[in-house]
Amino acid sequence: MADYILEMKGITKEFPGVRALDDVTFQVERGEIHALVGENGAGKSTLMKVLSGIYQYGTYDGDIVFNGEIQKFNTIKDSEHKGIAIIYQELALVKQMTIAENIYLGSEITNRGLLNEAESYKRTQKVLQEVHLDLSPTTKVINLGVGMQQLVEIAKAISKQADLLILDEPSAALTETETDNLLEILRELKNKGVTCIYISHKLGEVFNIADSVTVLRDGKTITTKKIDDINEEQLISYMVGRELTQLFPRKPHKAGETVMSVRNWTVYNPELPDKKLIDNVSFDLKKGEILGVAGLMGAGRTELVMSMFGAYGVGISGEMILEGKKITIRNPENAIDAGIAYVSEDRKRYGLVLRQDIRFNTALASFKRFKKRGFLNDNEIIKQTERYVKELRTKTPSVEQLTKNLSGGNQQKVVLAKWLVTNPKVMIMDEPTRGIDVGAKVEIYNIMNQLIDQGVCIIMISSELPEILGMSDRILVMHQGRLTGEIDWQGATQEKVMYYATGGTKGNEG
Amino acid sequence: MKADMITKPKSDDSAVAAIMKSVRGNIRQYTMIIALVVIWLIFQILTGNFLTARNLTNLLTQSSVVGIAACGIVLVMVAGHIDLSIGSFVGLTGAIAANMLVKQNLNVWLALAITLLCGLALGCWQGFWIAYRQVPAFIVTLAGMLMFRGGVIGVTGSLSLSPNNEIFRAIGQNYLPNIIPDAGMNITALLIGAICLVIYWIMTFRSRAARISYGFQTLSFPIFMVKTLVISGVIVGISFVLASFRGVPYLALILGLTVIAFTIISTKTAFGRHVYAIGGNKDAAVLSGINIKKTNFTIFVLMGLVTTIAGICYASRLNAAAISGGQSMEMDVIASAIIGGTSTLGGEGTIIGAIIGALVMASLDNGMSLYGLGSFEQYLVKGTVLLLAVWVDIATRKKG
Numbered sequence: 001m002a003d004y005i006l007e008m009k010g011i012t013k014e015f016p017g018v019r020a021l022d023d024v025t026f027q028v029e030r031g032e033i034h035a036l037v038g039e040n041g042a043g044k045s046t047l048m049k050v051l052s053g054i055y056q057y058g059t060y061d062g063d064i065v066f067n068g069e070i071q072k073f074n075t076i077k078d079s080e081h082k083g084i085a086i087i088y089q090e091l092a093l094v095k096q097m098t099i100a101e102n103i104y105l106g107s108e109i110t111n112r113g114l115l116n117e118a119e120s121y122k123r124t125q126k127v128l129q130e131v132h133l134d135l136s137p138t139t140k141v142i143n144l145g146v147g148m149q150q151l152v153e154i155a156k157a158i159s160k161q162a163d164l165l166i167l168d169e170p171s172a173a174l175t176e177t178e179t180d181n182l183l184e185i186l187r188e189l190k191n192k193g194v195t196c197i198y199i200s201h202k203l204g205e206v207f208n209i210a211d212s213v214t215v216l217r218d219g220k221t222i223t224t225k226k227i228d229d230i231n232e233e234q235l236i237s238y239m240v241g242r243e244l245t246q247l248f249p250r251k252p253h254k255a256g257e258t259v260m261s262v263r264n265w266t267v268y269n270p271e272l273p274d275k276k277l278i279d280n281v282s283f284d285l286k287k288g289e290i291l292g293v294a295g296l297m298g299a300g301r302t303e304l305v306m307s308m309f310g311a312y313g314v315g316i317s318g319e320m321i322l323e324g325k326k327i328t329i330r331n332p333e334n335a336i337d338a339g340i341a342y343v344s345e346d347r348k349r350y351g352l353v354l355r356q357d358i359r360f361n362t363a364l365a366s367f368k369r370f371k372k373r374g375f376l377n378d379n380e381i382i383k384q385t386e387r388y389v390k391e392l393r394t395k396t397p398s399v400e401q402l403t404k405n406l407s408g409g410n411q412q413k414v415v416l417a418k419w420l421v422t423n424p425k426v427m428i429m430d431e432p433t434r435g436i437d438v439g440a441k442v443e444i445y446n447i448m449n450q451l452i453d454q455g456v457c458i459i460m461i462s463s464e465l466p467e468i469l470g471m472s473d474r475i476l477v478m479h480q481g482r483l484t485g486e487i488d489w490q491g492a493t494q495e496k497v498m499y500y501a502t503g504g505t506k507g508n509e510g
Numbered sequence: 511m512k513a514d515m516i517t518k519p520k521s522d523d524s525a526v527a528a529i530m531k532s533v534r535g536n537i538r539q540y541t542m543i544i545a546l547v548v549i550w551l552i553f554q555i556l557t558g559n560f561l562t563a564r565n566l567t568n569l570l571t572q573s574s575v576v577g578i579a580a581c582g583i584v585l586v587m588v589a590g591h592i593d594l595s596i597g598s599f600v601g602l603t604g605a606i607a608a609n610m611l612v613k614q615n616l617n618v619w620l621a622l623a624i625t626l627l628c629g630l631a632l633g634c635w636q637g638f639w640i641a642y643r644q645v646p647a648f649i650v651t652l653a654g655m656l657m658f659r660g661g662v663i664g665v666t667g668s669l670s671l672s673p674n675n676e677i678f679r680a681i682g683q684n685y686l687p688n689i690i691p692d693a694g695m696n697i698t699a700l701l702i703g704a705i706c707l708v709i710y711w712i713m714t715f716r717s718r719a720a721r722i723s724y725g726f727q728t729l730s731f732p733i734f735m736v737k738t739l740v741i742s743g744v745i746v747g748i749s750f751v752l753a754s755f756r757g758v759p760y761l762a763l764i765l766g767l768t769v770i771a772f773t774i775i776s777t778k779t780a781f782g783r784h785v786y787a788i789g790g791n792k793d794a795a796v797l798s799g800i801n802i803k804k805t806n807f808t809i810f811v812l813m814g815l816v817t818t819i820a821g822i823c824y825a826s827r828l829n830a831a832a833i834s835g836g837q838s839m840e841m842d843v844i845a846s847a848i849i850g851g852t853s854t855l856g857g858e859g860t861i862i863g864a865i866i867g868a869l870v871m872a873s874l875d876n877g878m879s880l881y882g883l884g885s886f887e888q889y890l891v892k893g894t895v896l897l898l899a900v901w902v903d904i905a906t907r908k909k910g
Contacts (some may be wrong), residue, residue: 311797335797342797350797353790355857364787365798367780375778379724386726398727418798 004065005030005164005195006051011062012380013046013055020046021060022219026162033186033196035210035227037203038239039437043219044199048166052086053079067163085157086166093141093149100124100137103156127155140147145298147178154185158194165189166197169435171205175296175463176498201437202464205230215239228390241436248470249442251449255473256287257459260426265318273314277303279481281318285426290448290458292472294465294497300481301461304346305428309342311336322425336365341419345431345461347408351415354404358396359385361403369421388417392447406493409440416447427451430461445471465494479503541902542850542866553877560877563755570752571682573865573872574761575600575824579843580850580864581772582816585809588776590789590856591640591647593810595654596817596843600836602658603629603821605861608831611678618677626818632658633814634807641806655840660872663833670832673825681764682827683759696757703749707742713736756826761823765865768816773861781808789856845892846871849899870895 006028013021021043028034038044049055051064053073064071066082073079074159076086093102100120107224109116109123117359124137131151141149157165171179186196187211200206206213207227215222215238220239228383236247262285267278277300285291295301306312308320310329322338329335335342344350352361362385363370370377370384385399393412396406403414412432419427432448433441448458448471462468469492477485477500485500513872553560579596586593606628610621632654639650673679700872714734721728752758776782784805787795796802824839825831850867852859871892878888 048777280745309797331799331801332797333801334798344797349791350793353794353857354789355790356786360783360786364800366795367783371780373772376783378778379720379726380722383724385803 002027004028005066005067007063008047008051008501009063009065011047011050011060011064013050013060020219021050024062024216024219026214026221026223027419028195028197029212031190031193031195032040032211033190033198033209035206035213036197036199036216037201037213037235038216038222039208039439042216042217042239042437045168046219048086048168048197048199051079052076052084052166056453075374080162081161083161083163084166085160085164086168087150087153087157087163088168093152095138095142098138098140098156099128099135099144099152102141102152103127103137103159107160108222121440123159124155127159128152130188132181145178146175147182150174150178150182151185153188154182158189158418162194164197166199168199169201170198171200171202175298176465177296179205201435203235206235206468207232215387221292236438247438247442248466249445249449250470251452253288253290253452253473255289258284259287259323260285262308263319263321265304265308265320266316267303267313268315270312270314277313277481278307278490281478281481281483281484282482283476285457285459287455287457288452290452290460290471291302292475293459293461293478294441294468294475295501296463296479298480299478299501302430303481304478305342305430305459305461308316309340309428311335336422336424339423339425341365341422341424341427343412343415343419343427343429343432345434347411347415352403352411353420355402356415357400357402357418358389358394358406359399359415362388362421363401364418366418366421384421385417388413388420392417392445407437407440409443412436412440412444413447420451424456426457427457428461430457431463432460433462433464433467465497466494468497469494477501538620541906542863542870542899543900546866546870546873549841549873549877551878553873557877557880560880563773565876565880566751567755567759569872569876570765570871571759571761571827572876573868574759574765575820575827576800576839576842576846576871577765577868578768579817579820579839580846581768581861581870582813583847584772584850584852584859584864585776585782585785586647586813587844587852587854588789588856588859589785589806589809590792591653591806591809592844593636593647593813593817593857594840595636595658596820596840597836597838598658598662599629599632599814599817600821600824600839601831601834602632603818604825604835605662605665605671605831607678607822608673608825609665611673612671615679618675618717621678622822625822629814629818629821630811631814633811633817636814637807637810641803643846647810659833662835665883666831666833668833670830672830674829676775678826679829681760682823682825684827685759688757696753696755699749699753699757702758703745703753706749707745710741710745710750711738719781732823746908761827762894764819764823769861769865772812772816773843775812776861781805785809786857789858791857841857842871843871844867845896849896867899 004027006026008024008026011021011024011026012019022042022048026047036044040411050060053076056074057072064073066084071079071082094105097105100117103124105119109120121137128137129134131154133148133151133155135148141152144152154165170182174182183205186198190196198206198210210227212224212226213230213235214224215235215487263282265278265281268274268275269275281304293301293304303312307316308329310331320329327338329338332342348354353364362386363381367376372380382399388394389396389399394410394413394417396410403411406414429448433444436444448460449460451458460471469489472489474489475486475487475492476483476499477497479501480503484503487496550561559565579600583593583596605624607621610616610624611618616624636650636654639645640647685696686698688696688698689701718728718734728734737896752762776785784799784800786794787798787800788805792802821836824836846867847859847864848854848867849870850860850863850865852864858859874892874895878891
């Protein structure tokens with residue numbers, strides 16, 4: 001019989017009106033990396049909250065057996081104490097504090113009541129080595145990128161001598177290299193005997209690193225398999241409960257005349273005005289095409305499009321020509337008036353007012369267009385909102401639902417509705433399917449295809465290579481603020497994109 | 511036919527249940543109204559003469575100045591700012607009006623116009639620093655609190671100025687004339703009540719008809735009628751109360767117009783919606799093309815406008831402008847807004863809520879005075895009510 005470090009048996013957790021977990025069984029063998037997958041809302045996060053003690057003992061049915069004992073956690077501290085460490089999607093570090101202070105936050109090393117900084121630096125250095133971070137313990141977290149912050153979190157877990165490490169969507173904000181690095185570190189930890197639960201939407205990573213995988217769907221355990229006994233299509237079909245015939249609904253588009261041209265676009269960093277972020281970028285956008293922009297994190301893709309949208313950068317030079325006319329954009333208001341829309345990469349932070357309803361958010365970028373004799377025409381707002389709820393198939397009981405209560409995919413649809421109301425000619429979509437489950441992703445892709453049919457052009461930034469390859473008609477690749485490659489979709493391969501993204505230039509490919 | 515037979519009786523049976531459900535669903539909105547009614551009943555039992563036409567009219571005039579300023583602070587706080595300068599601002603604009611009348615001997619209308627212009631200029635001054643120089647509103651208005659208090663001392667010359675001007679005094683102390691002077695009741699009040707009622711009915715029925723014509727969800731007819739009748743009852747009640755005493759105070763009229771104007775601004779204009787967007791999520795507002803600077807500037811200009819109106823009303827009501835005029839009024843105004851449901855974090859709040867908050871505060875003052883309690887108890891109770899109101903809000907929010 002297998003040696004289980006963790007057995008969750010018959011876990012049922014109910015919220016008013018919803019059964020989030022329904023008799024879930026989840027068993028993790030000691031020393032393995034166990035992937036937990038499922039669409040958004042499948043119950044992964046709820047299960048982990050039960051495990052970590054956020055939902056305390058007694059608020060759920062069933063048993064948690066950890067290291068052979070039934071556990072009754074009342075707080076997250078209880079589970080930490082037993083050796084369970086959880087690293088959330090939203091990192092829980094205090095940005096203004098140093099790495100060492102963060103690692104020992106809440107369990108400070110003291111000497112007769114005073115902090116023993118020397119000792120905490122020494123120990124921090126040791127755990128930082130384990131995660132391959134060559135940084136001083138006195139570095140402030142605010143100066144670290146997301147990838148490094150994640151490693152600091154893992155170092156924190158190591159410092160607590162966790163037996164079981166839970167990572168919730170660790171690679172969501174990481175570049176490919178950072179992800180590879182993370183996976184490598186997890187393998188090393190595994191060799192040292194640490195067990196790991198790895199929650200991810202990225203199935204490539206799951207197959208890359210996991211020993212076994214458990215699929216949750218609608219709060220139920222669907223299956224647990226050894227990774228060698230399953231392939232990607234089977235896994236997806238377990239997740240969505242149906243065969244996904246075509247994840248990327250590619251439709252043949254016919255590129256028409258040039259709608260927008262960007263010439264010699266150069267942008268400097270607003271915090272470091274000497275630093276060039278975008279260096280002499282020129283490209284054309286044609287009617288009826290999805291122009292993919294690929295590149296590694298920090299390549300300047302978001303900075304490029306945000307500066308075009310008037311929302312970022314200083315010392316901007318170069319010109320933009322839209323439908324044959326030169327346009328000057330000083331702020332997002334100018335951009336929207338010119339017919340440019342920008343779906344940002346972080347819808348909760350930059351896209352929606354979460355405490356307001358779908359109606360408010362749909363009109364957010366165009367209140368001025370809903371005027372009737374100087375006052376807002378509420379009925380027209382509701383009419384447009386209902387139209388887009390229907391057209392984009394947003395799942396909601398009513399247009400008066402607060403957007404914070406919607407799932408990620410439906411929130412993204414509200415953001416899309418907000419921009420469609422402005423009647424854009426060019427839609428810039430930055431990571432349009434980040435953090436969205438598989439089913440909703442396909443819906444977003446279908447919407448993109450519909451937009452193209454309606455004559456809107458799309459610029460799509462994506463960090464997921466399959467998405468770039470699957471949806472773009474043409475792919476621009478960026479590296480350190482420059483355009484290093486342009487590939488037609490028929491000739492595009494992951495290798496080619498990566499070649500340009502890591503700094504290869506046109507002409508001397510190989 | 512068949513469908514008709516099944517659905518019709520069901521909707522009739524469930525009308526009462528639906529009303530109960532609607533009340534339960536919006537319990538938080540009704541909490542403060544219920545609290546207000548409870549406070550009134552307690553004081554009526556304790557004093558025996560709280561719920562008289564005379565005292566209720568007094569209550570309305572007492573809460574007017576704070577209520578007028580509260581209309582502005584709701585926008586300020588919804589956008590995520592604060593205004594600490596209200597008290598000094600009220601004192602200063604009141605002093606300017608008094609100075610124009612007493613020292614400069616100006617015509618009363620000219621004096622009022624100059625005061626309003628000065629107030630707008632002060633609003634622009636604060637708005638400029640907050641919106642275009644990005645100094646936090648807390649600092650700008652704290653500075654304003656000190657500077658404007660200095661201004662009061664300068665404008666009054668450290669004296670108490672009493673304008674004694676008929677028209678000026680009337681604003682804060684008189685009532686709209688009765689169109690039938692010898693009638694047993696004040697007919698003007700009844701007439702205004704009737705006009706409000708008719709306008710209210712026309713507006714609600716038209717908006718319902720419009721929603722139906724667009725095919726939108728509407729309240730079921732019985733619930734709609736109950737809601738309409740309850741609000742109609744409140745309008746009729748207020749006008750009868752005012753009519754049985756001396757009629758409609760000019761202060762109440764000014765308060766009413768300010769409330770209507772600011773309710774329209776906050777809910778029915780692009781500017782108003784932008785204020786809520788900025789307070790709810792500033793980053794999203796920027797990327798949605800909302801001009802943050804212009805919106806913030808406008809908020810403080812409007813704040814300057816209502817504070818000036820409040821200042822004129824305040825000086826007129828006391829018929830005096832002294833160096834301590836308006837002192838610490840900002841606390842009452844901010845407390846009213848918070849009790850009325852305005853979020854201290856921005857993004858949420860309503861004008862009518864703040865007015866109910868102002869009524870709660872004024873009722874506590876008035877009732878405790880009637881009962882013979884002094885400032886000691888009044889401050890204690892008001893502080894406790896503020897604390898409890900916010901706690902109840904947080905506690906109910908967690909559950910929901």
